[in-house]
Amino acid sequence: MDFLHVLVVLLESTIRVSVPLVFAALAGLFTERAGVFDIGLEGKMLGAAFAAGAAAAVTQSVWVGLVAAILVSVALSLVHGYASITQRGNQIVSGVAINFIVAGSTVILGEAWFRQGGRTPALAEGARFQTINFPDADMIREIPVLGPVYADLLSGHFLLTYLAFAMVPISWWILYRTRFGLRLRAVGENPGAVDTAGISVIWLRYRAVICCGILCGFAGAYLSLAMTAGFVKGMTAGKGYIALAALIFAKWRPLNIMFACLLFGFLDALAIRLQGTPLPLIGQVPVQLMQALPYILTVILLAGFIGKAIPPKAGGVPYVKER
Amino acid sequence: MNNIAIELRGIDKSFGLVHANRNINLRVRKGTIHGIIGENGAGKSTLMSILYGFYQADNGEILVDGKPVSIRDPNAAISVGIGMVHQHFMLVENFTVLENVMLGAEDSQILNKGIAKARQELKRLEKEYALEVNPDALIEELPVGLQQRVEILKALYRRADILILDEPTGVLTPAEADHLFRILGQLKAQGKTIILITHKLREIMAITDEVSVMRRGEMVATRTTRETSVEELAELMVGRRVLLRVEKGESNPGDVKLAVQGLTVKDSRGVTMVDTVSFEVRAGEIVGIAGVAGNGQSELLEAIAGIRRAASGTVLLNGKPVDVTGNADPAELRDRGLAHVPEDRHHVGLVLKFEECENAILGYHHDRRFANGMFLNIDAIRKDAEEKIAKYDIRPPNARLRTANFSGGNQQKVVLAREMERDPDVLIIGQPTRGVDVGAIEFIHKRIIEMRDQGKAVLLVSVELDEIRSLSDRILVMFAGRVVGERSPEATEGELGLLMAGVEGRKEAAE
Numbered sequence: 051m052d053f054l055h056v057l058v059v060l061l062e063s064t065i066r067v068s069v070p071l072v073f074a075a076l077a078g079l080f081t082e083r084a085g086v087f088d089i090g091l092e093g094k095m096l097g098a099a100f101a102a103g104a105a106a107a108v109t110q111s112v113w114v115g116l117v118a119a120i121l122v123s124v125a126l127s128l129v130h131g132y133a134s135i136t137q138r139g140n141q142i143v144s145g146v147a148i149n150f151i152v153a154g155s156t157v158i159l160g161e162a163w164f165r166q167g168g169r170t171p172a173l174a175e176g177a178r179f180q181t182i183n184f185p186d187a188d189m190i191r192e193i194p195v196l197g198p199v200y201a202d203l204l205s206g207h208f209l210l211t212y213l214a215f216a217m218v219p220i221s222w223w224i225l226y227r228t229r230f231g232l233r234l235r236a237v238g239e240n241p242g243a244v245d246t247a248g249i250s251v252i253w254l255r256y257r258a259v260i261c262c263g264i265l266c267g268f269a270g271a272y273l274s275l276a277m278t279a280g281f282v283k284g285m286t287a288g289k290g291y292i293a294l295a296a297l298i299f300a301k302w303r304p305l306n307i308m309f310a311c312l313l314f315g316f317l318d319a320l321a322i323r324l325q326g327t328p329l330p331l332i333g334q335v336p337v338q339l340m341q342a343l344p345y346i347l348t349v350i351l352l353a354g355f356i357g358k359a360i361p362p363k364a365g366g367v368p369y370v371k372e373r
Numbered sequence: 374m375n376n377i378a379i380e381l382r383g384i385d386k387s388f389g390l391v392h393a394n395r396n397i398n399l400r401v402r403k404g405t406i407h408g409i410i411g412e413n414g415a416g417k418s419t420l421m422s423i424l425y426g427f428y429q430a431d432n433g434e435i436l437v438d439g440k441p442v443s444i445r446d447p448n449a450a451i452s453v454g455i456g457m458v459h460q461h462f463m464l465v466e467n468f469t470v471l472e473n474v475m476l477g478a479e480d481s482q483i484l485n486k487g488i489a490k491a492r493q494e495l496k497r498l499e500k501e502y503a504l505e506v507n508p509d510a511l512i513e514e515l516p517v518g519l520q521q522r523v524e525i526l527k528a529l530y531r532r533a534d535i536l537i538l539d540e541p542t543g544v545l546t547p548a549e550a551d552h553l554f555r556i557l558g559q560l561k562a563q564g565k566t567i568i569l570i571t572h573k574l575r576e577i578m579a580i581t582d583e584v585s586v587m588r589r590g591e592m593v594a595t596r597t598t599r600e601t602s603v604e605e606l607a608e609l610m611v612g613r614r615v616l617l618r619v620e621k622g623e624s625n626p627g628d629v630k631l632a633v634q635g636l637t638v639k640d641s642r643g644v645t646m647v648d649t650v651s652f653e654v655r656a657g658e659i660v661g662i663a664g665v666a667g668n669g670q671s672e673l674l675e676a677i678a679g680i681r682r683a684a685s686g687t688v689l690l691n692g693k694p695v696d697v698t699g700n701a702d703p704a705e706l707r708d709r710g711l712a713h714v715p716e717d718r719h720h721v722g723l724v725l726k727f728e729e730c731e732n733a734i735l736g737y738h739h740d741r742r743f744a745n746g747m748f749l750n751i752d753a754i755r756k757d758a759e760e761k762i763a764k765y766d767i768r769p770p771n772a773r774l775r776t777a778n779f780s781g782g783n784q785q786k787v788v789l790a791r792e793m794e795r796d797p798d799v800l801i802i803g804q805p806t807r808g809v810d811v812g813a814i815e816f817i818h819k820r821i822i823e824m825r826d827q828g829k830a831v832l833l834v835s836v837e838l839d840e841i842r843s844l845s846d847r848i849l850v851m852f853a854g855r856v857v858g859e860r861s862p863e864a865t866e867g868e869l870g871l872l873m874a875g876v877e878g879r880k881e882a883a884e
Contacts, residue, residue, distance in 0.1 A: 227483065227484050227485065228482055228483055228484060229479040229481065229482050229483070229484060229487075230482070231484075232472060232475070232476060232479065232484060233476065233477075235465075235468075236465045236468065236472075236476050239465045239466065239467060239468070240463065240464065240465045240466070242459075242461075242463045243463040243464055243465050243473070243476065244476070244477070245447065245463075246425075246447050246457065246459065246463040247447070247463075247476050247477025247478070247527075248446065248447040248448030248450075248451050248477050249448075249476075249477050363466070371427060
């Protein structure tokens with residue numbers, strides 16, 4: 051157990067736990083940049099995880115599970131969109147409501163359908179994502195330093211993991227290099243400018259919300275089809291909120307989001323790693339403290355270490371034409 | 374009939390019970406600048422919003438180039454060649470000029486191709502109309518004059534032949550306004566048709582070819598500008614004769630009532646907003662502070678009124694110091710004879726959801742007259758409100774009505790009545806007639822002069838240079854937080870304008 055090995059293992063698990071954060075934070079990026087705040091990332095992810103677990107268990111197909119996750123998550127997004135865009139309701143209230151509804155209904159439906167105390171049945175190999183091994187991974191592992199990085203860090207992840215990290219530059223490209231992205235960012239800053247330019251504010255915001263739903267669908271599917279083999283009640287465990295914190299911490303920028311998620315993921319991985327291991331000087335650290343570390347860090351970082359995070363100017367404000 | 378660019382026939386629009394536009398007929402000739410003038414709430418903006426597709430008319434017809442068109446949304450307006458420069462700029466502040474101009478007219482899904490084309494087109498427009506602006510500058514870093522230019526470029530980029538400008542000079546310095554008028558003249562020379570909405574008579578006279586007057590939702594008259602006069606237009610707007618010149622006698626200054634020495638105010642980021650400002654206001658005089666909005670006047674007023682902490686300096690009220698750098702208490706200042714009419718009546722001066730009579734005693738609710746211990750004396754409060762309503766001609770005369778339901782001018786009268794009727798020694802007033810109708814302006818100006826003649830010391834801040842010039846006995850000009858000069862009210866507008874732009878002031882300060 052040399053240092054390099056420990057580091058690679060730690061980073062490998064960092065990547066693993068960061069994936070849902072990256073998906074969810076990018077999901078939040080799309081809606082919040084369009085001016086719709088979304089505290090319901092958690093609920094959408096949980097709903098998607100449940101849908102994925104249930105559909106994959108019934109059909110024995112990972113792909114059906116993935117599609118179900120996306121559909122459910124998009125449907126929940128549209129509910130949020132209807133409440134906050136069309137009906138101009140309070141976006142926080144709507145988001146919180148979605149979180150509560152999903153937290154309760156997944157357990158109820160899970161129990162009614164599968165009778166395993168709110169879980170979905172454990173998935174067989176064909177019904178969940180398999181890791182992808184890069185060519186010659188085992189051979190290259192023998193090369194010092196670069197070998198383990200290639201074989202253990204880069205190779206051997208799930209398809210969704212690679213997709214999550216690919217989504218970072220793709221999201222950047224969409225937001226900053228396409229017409230849709232330009233308009234989306236504009237509608238989050240000054241919807242009046244978009245409206246007077248002859249573009250529908252409502253439709254644009256709905257599209258942003260749908261993008262959010264799709265990405266939350268991936269996040270949820272990753273939890274129940276890749277990271278574990280099936281849905282467990284409350285399995286998001288606050289990841290939606292951490293993703294939201296990462297989004298703010300990253301000042302609503304795609305590349306920063308990836309680093310923020312990796313940082314939170316690293317702390318999470320470190321907490322797991324250090325459980326039960328006494329630290330030099332300090333001694334045994336209570337597990338609870340280690341688990342609370344990402345949250346404590348979030349508070350500290352948000353309280354002042356990152357400078358001022360300026361949210362999209364029209365964020366949280368329903369668009370009403372001025373009279 | 375081909376020289377009519379836009380014709381409106383029988384346009385009618387209601388919002389609930391409010392009949393905003395009644396049977397409006399209007400013809401705008403091609404290649405002219407056509408002014409539309411009217412008081413606030415006369416229906417000008419509604420009419421233009423209908424023309425730009427923001428609202429649908431309930432009835433009536435719009436013809437562009439003689440052909441009837443249906444303008445269901447801004448897109449339709451753009452496609453028939455109508456462009457609009459809004460009063461509150463419709464710009465995305467953290468976007469570049471280029472991105473703002475492109476927005477909604479990007480050409481292709483991927484931006485790159487469009488950007489090159491837009492850059493080229495922008496360069497051509499800049500040259501053709503002498504509208505220089507750096508395409509890569511961020512909007513939030515540009516002064517308002519240039520931001521407005523971007524709005525004009527946006528319309529031209531969309532090939533607008535008819536440009537509507539809604540109150541375009543509200544945020545500009547006199548020099549910037551003159552520049553804008555030159556641009557508009559140039560656009561006219563290139564064959565564009567321009568509709569200029571304003572409530573400033575001076576602008577109408579200076580630049581338009583024809584002018585239409587709106588009053589209470591109706592189009593009451595159209596005149597050729599050369600053949601009309603400011604007096605006639607004012608009368609048409611208000612519906613009665615209006616005294617445009619403020620009549621006032623010589624001032625008769627007495628003792629110093631308010632003395633400000635070396636006052637410095639910083640904002641929350643530590644930026645100096647008011648920089649070592651000193652002046653005095655004597656009993657029986659009006660001191661006006663001129664300046665373009667945002668040059669520290671607001672902060673100065675707030676510091677004197679005790680609602681914003683100053684960084685350093687002293688203020689003497691009736692010869693006794695006010696703790697402006699510490700915990701000056703606005704209530705205590707009121708007791709010591711300072712009355713404050715805040716610039717922002719909606720957020721500072723009034724609680725809009727309160728009844729009129731409640732607002733009429735706000736801040737004075739501890740008065741013996743209005744309260745017994747912890748209980749309000751409702752009868753006395755209502756009686757007092759009714760007296761003020763009668764004296765200040767506040768309409769509708771209903772003390773129980775929510776303040777939000779009064780017009781801007783009447784809301785302002787509620788604040789003025791409250792502060793003036795306290796018989797203060799020092800009256801500080803911010804933007805007394807912002808968003809107030811011509812008729813009410815006349816009344817408010819008269820009351821301010823009356824206060825002076827009763828021996829009050831009046832400090833007046835306004836972004837309306839005309840107002841400052843006609844009311845003040847002395848004018849201080851603020852630029853970038855400093856008082857850059859003092860002038861008599863006889864100073865020309867050009868002279869004051871240069872000071873306001875910081876041009877003359879620097880020289881003076883250097884000498």
